[in-house]
Amino acid sequence: MIKIDKELIEEHGINDQEYEFILSSLKREPTITELGIFSAMWSEHCSYKSSKTWLKKLPTKNNKVIQGPGENAGVIDLGDGDAAVFKMESHNHPSFIEPYQGAATGVGGIMRDVFTMGARPVALLNSIRFGDTDHPKTKHLLTGVVSGIGGYGNCMGVPTVGGEVEFNSCYNDNILVNAMCVGIAKIDKIFYSKASGIGNSVVYVGSKTGRDGIHGATMASAEFDDDSDEKRPTVQVGDPFAEKLLLEACLELMTMDIIIAIQDMGAAGLTSSAVEMASKGGVGINLNLDMVPCREKKMSAYEIMLSESQERMLMIIEPDKEQEAKAVFDKWGLDFATIGILTDTNHLVINHNDELKAEIRLDILESGAPSYDRPYKIIKESAFDESLVKETAESPINILKRLINSPNLCSRKWVWEQYDHMVMNDTILRPGGDAAIVRVHGTNKGLAISTDSTPRYCSADPVEGGKQAVAESWRNITSVGALPIAITDCMNFGNPEKEEIMGQFAGVVTGMIEACEILDYPVVSGNVSLYNETNGKGINPTPAIGGVGLIENLNHFSTPHLKRDNDTVLLVGKTDGYLGQSIYAKEILNIISGLPPKVNLKNEKKIGDAIRDLININKLDTVHDISDGGFLVALTEMSISGGIGVKIHLDEKDVSPKFLFGEDQGRYIISVPDELISDILRILESKNIFFQKIGKTSGTKIIINDSEEIEIKSLKKIHEDWFNEYLKG
Amino acid sequence: MRVSVIVFPGSNCDRDVAVSLKKFSNKSPLMIWHKETSLPDSDLIVLPGGFSYGDYLRCGSMAANSPIMKEVKKSAEKGSSILGICNGFQILTESGLLPGTLIRNQGLSFICKNTSLKVENDKSFFTHNYNKNEIVNIPIAHNEGNYFADENVIKDIEDKNLVAFRYCNKNGDINEETNPNGSLKNIAGIINEKGNVLGMMPHPERATDDITGLNDGEKFFTSIIESIK
Numbered sequence: 001m002i003k004i005d006k007e008l009i010e011e012h013g014i015n016d017q018e019y020e021f022i023l024s025s026l027k028r029e030p031t032i033t034e035l036g037i038f039s040a041m042w043s044e045h046c047s048y049k050s051s052k053t054w055l056k057k058l059p060t061k062n063n064k065v066i067q068g069p070g071e072n073a074g075v076i077d078l079g080d081g082d083a084a085v086f087k088m089e090s091h092n093h094p095s096f097i098e099p100y101q102g103a104a105t106g107v108g109g110i111m112r113d114v115f116t117m118g119a120r121p122v123a124l125l126n127s128i129r130f131g132d133t134d135h136p137k138t139k140h141l142l143t144g145v146v147s148g149i150g151g152y153g154n155c156m157g158v159p160t161v162g163g164e165v166e167f168n169s170c171y172n173d174n175i176l177v178n179a180m181c182v183g184i185a186k187i188d189k190i191f192y193s194k195a196s197g198i199g200n201s202v203v204y205v206g207s208k209t210g211r212d213g214i215h216g217a218t219m220a221s222a223e224f225d226d227d228s229d230e231k232r233p234t235v236q237v238g239d240p241f242a243e244k245l246l247l248e249a250c251l252e253l254m255t256m257d258i259i260i261a262i263q264d265m266g267a268a269g270l271t272s273s274a275v276e277m278a279s280k281g282g283v284g285i286n287l288n289l290d291m292v293p294c295r296e297k298k299m300s301a302y303e304i305m306l307s308e309s310q311e312r313m314l315m316i317i318e319p320d321k322e323q324e325a326k327a328v329f330d331k332w333g334l335d336f337a338t339i340g341i342l343t344d345t346n347h348l349v350i351n352h353n354d355e356l357k358a359e360i361r362l363d364i365l366e367s368g369a370p371s372y373d374r375p376y377k378i379i380k381e382s383a384f385d386e387s388l389v390k391e392t393a394e395s396p397i398n399i400l401k402r403l404i405n406s407p408n409l410c411s412r413k414w415v416w417e418q419y420d421h422m423v424m425n426d427t428i429l430r431p432g433g434d435a436a437i438v439r440v441h442g443t444n445k446g447l448a449i450s451t452d453s454t455p456r457y458c459s460a461d462p463v464e465g466g467k468q469a470v471a472e473s474w475r476n477i478t479s480v481g482a483l484p485i486a487i488t489d490c491m492n493f494g495n496p497e498k499e500e501i502m503g504q505f506a507g508v509v510t511g512m513i514e515a516c517e518i519l520d521y522p523v524v525s526g527n528v529s530l531y532n533e534t535n536g537k538g539i540n541p542t543p544a545i546g547g548v549g550l551i552e553n554l555n556h557f558s559t560p561h562l563k564r565d566n567d568t569v570l571l572v573g574k575t576d577g578y579l580g581q582s583i584y585a586k587e588i589l590n591i592i593s594g595l596p597p598k599v600n601l602k603n604e605k606k607i608g609d610a611i612r613d614l615i616n617i618n619k620l621d622t623v624h625d626i627s628d629g630g631f632l633v634a635l636t637e638m639s640i641s642g643g644i645g646v647k648i649h650l651d652e653k654d655v656s657p658k659f660l661f662g663e664d665q666g667r668y669i670i671s672v673p674d675e676l677i678s679d680i681l682r683i684l685e686s687k688n689i690f691f692q693k694i695g696k697t698s699g700t701k702i703i704i705n706d707s708e709e710i711e712i713k714s715l716k717k718i719h720e721d722w723f724n725e726y727l728k729g
Numbered sequence: 730m731r732v733s734v735i736v737f738p739g740s741n742c743d744r745d746v747a748v749s750l751k752k753f754s755n756k757s758p759l760m761i762w763h764k765e766t767s768l769p770d771s772d773l774i775v776l777p778g779g780f781s782y783g784d785y786l787r788c789g790s791m792a793a794n795s796p797i798m799k800e801v802k803k804s805a806e807k808g809s810s811i812l813g814i815c816n817g818f819q820i821l822t823e824s825g826l827l828p829g830t831l832i833r834n835q836g837l838s839f840i841c842k843n844t845s846l847k848v849e850n851d852k853s854f855f856t857h858n859y860n861k862n863e864i865v866n867i868p869i870a871h872n873e874g875n876y877f878a879d880e881n882v883i884k885d886i887e888d889k890n891l892v893a894f895r896y897c898n899k900n901g902d903i904n905e906e907t908n909p910n911g912s913l914k915n916i917a918g919i920i921n922e923k924g925n926v927l928g929m930m931p932h933p934e935r936a937t938d939d940i941t942g943l944n945d946g947e948k949f950f951t952s953i954i955e956s957i958k
Contacts, residue, residue, distance in 0.1 A: 150839050154870070155780040157741020241739050241783025331764075333738065420841045420870040422935050423778075425745045439940070554940060 002032040012039035018370055025364045033301045033350060033357040038365070040268035040306055041275055044530050047369040050496035051528045054509045059522040064485050066187065067524065072113040072263060073183075074524025075190060076485050078550055082440055083187045084447060085119035088127070088180035088490040088546040090529035094235045095177040099144025103128075103177050104152040104238040105310050110181040111156065112264035115247050116313060118191040118254050119183025122424060123438045124153045126163040126179045127451040127490065127544040131172030133407050133726060138167070141175050143727070148238075149179070150418040155240035156247070159427050160419035161436035164451050164544075167407040170459075173534035178490040178527075180546040182449055184440055191254060193263040193273075195281035195316045195342055200260060202274070202285060202340035203322070205249070205329050206312035207242045210295035213269070213308025242311040242334070249332040250313065256328075258321045265312040271305045273314040274340075275348060279366040284343035289352035293335040301350060301357035316342065376502035380461040384580030384594025389658065392588075396660050397708045399588060400632055403661070404719045406587045407726070409629045411640075414723030432641065433560050434479035434625050437551065446551035448482030454628070455540035457596035460581050462504045462541060466511025467599045468665060473547035474519045475625045478608040479668065481557040481615035482549030484519065489526040489545055494538020496530050504541035505530075512543065518601040519608075521547070558615045560624035562642030567622070567697040568677050569646055571631060573607050573667030574690045577658025583629050584661035597665050604666045610687050611668055618679055622671035630661040634669055635694070639702055640716045648695040648704045655705060671697055730957045732758035733771040735801065737792050742778030742934065746814065749934040750775070753950040761797065768800040772957045773810045776801070776817030778870070778932060788831065788873045789819030798824050810854050811926045812953070815871055818918070818928030827921055827928045828886065829878030834871070835911025841870040843943065844909055844931060846894040846917050847901050853920050854956040855927045856893055858948040864901050865894075865945035867931040869909060869917075874930040876912035876919075886919055893918040893927055 002008075009019050012035055022030055022038055030038065044050060060068035066083055067075035073087035091106025111121045128145055130138050153160045158181070195202075213236035253259060261281065263273045270292070278285040289304045299307075317325055322338060329336035343349070348365065350358040392399075403409050416431040428446055429437035435450035452473045458465025470487065477484040489512070494501040516522055532539045551557050579585050580594030614620040622642075626634040639646055650659070672680050684691050703709040732750055736743045743760065751757045759769060763781075768774070782791035792798065798820070805811050805826060813821040821827040834840055843866050848859040859865065878886070886892055894917040898907040908915045910930075918929025936946030 147838065154839055154841075154872075155739070155741075155783065157779060239783070241780060241785065244741065244780075245738055331762075417842050418839045420839070422841060422868055422870060422932075422941075423741060423745065425748065425935055425938065425941070428940055 004029050004032065004035060012036065013043060014039055018042060021368065025368060031358060033305060034360055036302045036306050037271050037358060037360065040271050041365045042369050045267050046272055048528055049370045050372050050374055050530060051491065051505065052371055053373050054506055058509065058513055059516045060524060062520050062522050065522060065524055069523065069525055072116050072193060074486060074488060075117065076524060076548065077187065078440060078445060081187050083185050083190060084182055084548055085114050085117045085185055086180065086182040086488055086546065086548055087113050087525040088178055088488040088544060089113065089527040090490050090492060091177045091179065092175065092492065092529050092532060095145055096141065096175050098235040099141045100148035100151065101235055101237050103145040103148030105236045106177050106179045107149055107152040108238045108240060108243050108310055109266050110179045111158065111243065112266065114181045114183035115250055116191065116262050116264045117185065118189050119185035120251060121158045121181050121183045122426065123182040123436065123449055124158050124160040124179065125449060125451045125546060127453060128163065129166045129168065129171045129176040129542065131167065131175065132169040133167050135172045139727065145177055146415050146418055152238055152240045154420040156244050157423050159421045159423050161421050161427055161438055162431050162450055165412055165415055168540065170540045174532040174539050176492050176542055178544045180451055180488060182447060182548060189254065191259055191262050193261055193277050193280060195261045195277040195283055197260060197316065197318065198283060198342050198344045200316050200342045201319045201322060201338045202287065202342065203315045203317055203325065204292060204312065204337045204339045205315060206246045206334055207239060207309060208293040208295040208335060209304055209307045210309045211299065211303055211307060212236045214303055214306045236308045236310050238310050245332040245334055246311050246313065249329050249334055253325055253328045256324065258317050258325050259315055261316040263314055265314055267308065269306060269308045270314065275362060275365050277314065277316065278348065279362050284345035284347045284362065285340055286343050286349045287340035289350060291337050291339040293337050301352035305350065374496055374502045375499050376506045377499040378462055378503040378507040379500050381593060381595055388591050389579055389589065392657060395708055396632065396655060396704060397710050399657065400636060401718050403583060403587060403629055403633055404636060404715065405722050407722065409583060409633055410722035411720045413720055428554065429480060429559055434476040435482065437480055437557060439554060444554050446554045446557060448477045448480045448549040448551060449547065450476040451544055451546050452476060453542050453544045455542040456581050458504065458508050458541040458543065460594065460596050462507025463511040464596050464599060465541065466508035466543060467515040467601065468596065469543050469545045470512050470515035470519065470521060471599050471601065471604050471665065472627055473545040474521050475608060477547050477549035478612050479623045479625045480559065481612060482551045483612065484521050484547055484549040486522050486524045487545050487547045489523055489543055491526065491528045492532055492539065492542040492544065493530050494533045501538055508541050508543050515601055519605055556616050556619055558621045558623040560638050560641060561622065562638050562644040562671055562697050563622055564673060565644065565698045567671040567673050569694040569697060570670050570672060570691050571667065571694050572611065572670060572684065572689060572691045574664065575631065575659055575662060575667065576664050577662040578664050579658055579662050582661060582663040584657055597663050599665045607666055607689055610684065610689055614680055614683065618676055620670060620672065620676065620680065624669050626667040626669060628663065630663050632660040636702065636715055638669060638671065639712050640719055643712060644697050645699040645701040645712055646695050646697050648702065650705060730754055730756055730954065731769065731771045732773045732775065733761045733769060734758045734775045734777055735761050735763065735797055737763045737779065737781035737795065739781045739783050740777050740779035742814065742932065746775055746777045746934040749937045749946065749950055752937060754954045763795050763797050766796050768797065768804055771804060771809050773812060773953060774801055774804055776813040776820050778815030778817060781816055781820065787823065789816060789823040792820045793823035802826065805926055808925060812855065813928040814932055814934065815930055818930055819873065821926060821928040826926050827919055828882045829876055831873050832875045832877050833873050834875050839872040840909055841868065843868045845897050845899050846931060847897045847903065849892045849895055850890055850920060853893065853924055853927065855949060855953055858952040862901065864897065864899060866943060867933055867936045867945055868943065869931050871930055874910045874912065876916040878913065883913055889922060891920045891922065892916055893920050894929060894931065
């Protein structure tokens with residue numbers, strides 16, 4: 001017997017108060033297996049103990065939401081009996097320790113969350129953030145994470161269609177790797193995790209259980225220190241081939257009327273899947289660990305319960321259907337083992353080697369899980385000091401060249417060319433635009449999907465930053481002509497036990513709530529990653545938003561690429577020229593201060609709805625939203641991707657960094673062919689939407705007021721060179 | 730028309746190629762699971778892209794030794810046509826149905842992008858609807874697509890006009906700069922001497938749908954289907 005002492009309890013991340021609760025509930029000391037189970041279930045990662053009082057305030061419903069938070073993934077209605085199933089999840093800590101495997105298993109895990117619900121994954125996205133480009137670890141982490149994401153997704157044959165990459169010193173010792181997966185299912189064929197039917201079998205399928213990833217969930221909820229590299233054994237190893245087989249086997253079994261409930265074994269492995277499934281169904285569960293397929297000899301009950309070996313699922317099926325189900329898994333060469341039974345005792349009972357290893361009332365684990373209303377203080381920067389923006393003699397083209405060759409504005413092509421973004425043959429709009437478009441296979445409908453966050457805004461003003469993250473996602477989905485439906489969120493923050501960090505969380509959620517409500521863009525799934533700190537220094541608050549929208553008819557959608565000469569280019573939405581927290585301020589002026597740009601949500605909605613109508617009703621085909629870097633950067637992206645130039649004509653006063661590079665929100669650039677221009681101008685005027693004419697598309701150059709010009713070819717080279725140069729050096 | 734698509738565990742372009750075949754022939758191909766030990770009589774057998782058996786050993790080497798490949802070889806000898814795309818091409822070289830081998834991309838990373846190809850052999854079962862030297866846009870997506878063979882093999886392939894496609898740019902220039910993966914002589918696809926086996930790294934099935942912006946694979950599939958008729 002292992003003695004449960006203070007040190008051991010502490011190592012399991014359980015505090016005095018929590019341990020007292022365990023003692024009084026069990027009326028005895030826990031066994032080591034039980035201690036491990038409590039530790040995993042009550043880790044921040046599984047229990048959301050610091051975040052749930054805030055998360056439950058988020059809007060989670062609209063008329064298209066079929067399943068909100070609480071299941072493996074969220075589900076929305078796409079019409080015609082089709083549903084989209086999606087979620088985003090973090091794999092930050094493992095990716096910092098072992099970038100390839102950390103990122104790969106993050107992708108594998110999020111796909112299981114989606115196909116466990118009966119959906120075939122059709123799109124992967126990610127949101128990845130690294131430290132300063134000259135930090136000694138950044139190159140190694142970047143290349144490892146990118147190849148890990150590619151390695152897993154490419155092998156699975158699921159296209160990686162979009163994402164975002166950011167570099168900022170706040171992630172030096174705490175990179176972020178958030179992966180999102182979207183799947184398609186039939187509404188009447190969605191599978192849930194609620195166990196039911198006393199006497200039904202608990203079935204384990206997939207890969208064997210090994211010693212990898214033990215206590216991954218607890219590790220993922222702890223702050224790092226200089227010895228973090230020593231935690232490498234707790235990082236799981238991915239096998240995308242096994243997952244591909246598991247995917248096909250599960251989907252095949254799902255066409256038969258056999259599965260009662262199913263859940264993947266993700267964080268905290270068998271422990272969390274068994275506990276969550278039984279708790280949701282209000283039943284007890286007995287497990288005999290002797291039956292669990294193990295990869296290594298002599299694994300203890302503790303190890304089996306806490307292993308985070310990948311590519312495993314837990315299912316509930318009727319005992320007389322076991323043979324039929326087993327045949328499917330035999331075909332795919334995967335393990336299939338009946339490891340337990342549902343009971344009416346409301347207890348989790350675990351036996352191993354003919355010994356009772358754990359017996360815990362399930363309500364203690366689930367509803368007894370701690371929940372903290374942590375004190376918080378929302379801190380924001382003071383107003384941006386406009387006097388810091390000095391007049392510059394540098395030409396706008398020169399500034400543009402510097403900006404699009406900077407780490408956060410350069411082309412991400414180096415990244416997404418390593419991802420198979422075309423497999424499945426339904427990628428209609430590839431990475432590099434505002435949102436990716438993926439056709440619903442066999443239909444003429446399209447999903448628009450994007451991931452977004454602007455952490456520097458959230459750091460400067462958590463409430464405004466939270467609003468902006470949701471609004472930018474909504475704007476990106478709108479830009480391609482889709483109706484934004486719902487989001488998944490991945491909330492990456494520092495240590496919530498600190499007031500100001502909890503204040504960042506509370507502030508960002510408050511901003512998100514307002515944006516989700518006004519834009520009718522609820523949260524249907526998500527994940528929280530706290531303690532992203534090393535040696536006491538936290539990351540910028542980073543709420544990564546994964547947005548999904550629907551294009552009902554793919555005959556009309558728009559892309560950012562300029563398509564023709566002689567279009568009229570319009571800037572829609574008002575430009576005040578606000579430079580606070582802009583990339584211009586950081587890269588060119590070296591100023592990182594002030595409040596972020598304001599988001600006017602009512603205006604956002606009015607302009608976005610109008611743009612969407614122009615695409616769907618008036619057949620406008622070229623739209624790009626304006627975000628990081630401002631107007632001239634956005635227009636340059638349109639030019640580069642379309643290979644068509646623009647003759648820009650501006651009032652002289654607007655040929656200024658404020659106008660050209662300010663990051664005012666709620667703006668779009670549209671390129672309008674002659675035959676549409678009078679209609680579109682009339683519509684914008686009638687809706688009282690501010691716009692200004694910028695110029696005409698033509699030739700192969702960007703020309704500003706007939707005085708300054710540059711070939712698009714050279715802009716393209718500058719834009720694409722940064723990654724190659726960086727990785728060469 | 731009898732077409733069989735072999736499905737290995739880890740194949741992931743099987744559906745895509747089946748969709749393209751159906752689109753141009755109006756008939757769904759048979760999907761043949763790798764454990765089958767007999768193969769229906771087929772005019773065309775397709776080895777699709779993917780990561781057969783995880784490709785944890787050399788790409789395609791496990792699949793080349795699977796039971797179904799014995800049957801594929803027999804069919805090839807009897808005159809069935811065999812098409813290997815991407816992982817399928819790797820399986821064809823591993824099983825000796827085509828010469829040479831596919832090694833790791835020169836840049837050591839996976840590459841997914843559109844590539845321009847020059848059609849060199851416009852007479853084959855698979856390519857007769859193209860014109861000689863036509864430049865077509867067909868994407869690649871692979872980590873091990875760097876075609877390698879010894880000098881004699883390359884000379885033999887070239888002398889006999891067995892190169893189906895070479896990587897180039899929009900102007901048709903074939904050089905180091907237009908070579909995405911380091912393949913010798915920019916070779917993207919080859920045909921066997923008998924003319925019934927073709928292997929290529931680019932994915933013609935990803936270029937058969939106007940809405941994706943790529944349709945240069947259409948002539949590839951119509952060539953095949955007309956050849957069968």
